[in-house]
Amino acid sequence: AQKITQTQPGMFVQEKEAVTLDCTYDTSDQSYGLFWYKQPSSGEMIFLIYQGSYDEQNATEGRYSLNFQKARKSANLVISASQLGDSAMYFCAMRPYNQGGKLIFGQGTELSVKP
Amino acid sequence: EAGVAQSPRYKIIEKRQSVAFWCNPISGHATLYWYQQILGQGPKLLIQFQNNGVVDDSQLPKDRFSAERLKGVDSTLKIQPAKLEDSAVYLCASSPETGPRAFFGQGTRLTVV
Numbered sequence: 001a002q003k004i005t006q007t008q009p010g011m012f013v014q015e016k017e018a019v020t021l022d023c024t025y026d027t028s029d030q031s032y033g034l035f036w037y038k039q040p041s042s043g044e045m046i047f048l049i050y051q052g053s054y055d056e057q058n059a060t061e062g063r064y065s066l067n068f069q070k071a072r073k074s075a076n077l078v079i080s081a082s083q084l085g086d087s088a089m090y091f092c093a094m095r096p097y098n099q100g101g102k103l104i105f106g107q108g109t110e111l112s113v114k115p
Numbered sequence: 116e117a118g119v120a121q122s123p124r125y126k127i128i129e130k131r132q133s134v135a136f137w138c139n140p141i142s143g144h145a146t147l148y149w150y151q152q153i154l155g156q157g158p159k160l161l162i163q164f165q166n167n168g169v170v171d172d173s174q175l176p177k178d179r180f181s182a183e184r185l186k187g188v189d190s191t192l193k194i195q196p197a198k199l200e201d202s203a204v205y206l207c208a209s210s211p212e213t214g215p216r217a218f219f220g221q222g223t224r225l226t227v228v
Binding site: 004033035037042043044045046047050052091093095101102103104105106107108 | 146148150155156157158159160163170171204206208210215216217218219220221222224
């Protein structure tokens with residue numbers, strides 16, 4: 001069964017510090033994509049970063065990096081230099097490429113950045 | 116580039132009433148998704164269209180939910196009759212033929228009372 005697990009319902013981080021949000025996934029597929037989305041209180045899902053299962057390098061997008069450990073089936077998001085505007089829900093998602101392209105989401109982690 | 120448009124943003128209805136949501140994907144995007152996000156949970160796929168054909172509707176409660184995508188562009192999701200447990204945010208997303216990313220609209224927050 002395809003599944004995403006986010007074990008941290010809530011996280012706190014001090015402004016300007018780095019934070020890691022955990023994500024593990026379960027799939028028997030060889031070809032898939034891993035995503036992180038940010039959802040502020042306004043509700044829209046904002047794309048942050050993508051990692052393909054065959055990508056050897058960890059993905060980075062500005063202050064966001066994805067720590068991809070394929071053998072462990074983990075895809076943790078690292079946010080460096082946290083800002084107050086980073087306070088939001090964060091969702092990890094997987095897209096198995098042999099299943100039509102749908103995204104399978106985890107339960108989310110609520111990040112609160114303290115001044 | 117215009118994003119995914121959804122309307123209405125908010126809707127409050129009584130149980131057993133019907134409701135419809137509208138989505139206009141990004142121009143040229145062949146794939147359109149409807150997700151249901153219950154409070155405190157991640158989004159769950161309800162239905163996926165490729166152009167105007169259904170790719171996956173395995174988690175759509177077909178006794179009360181229906182969706183269509185006429186002419187492979189706009190889509191409408193309908194609930195009839197609504198139940199209390201349908202209270203959720205309904206997210207529409209679209210993706211192009213190439214590239215892995217899905218683009219989301221702002222969602223419609225439905226409250227059933």
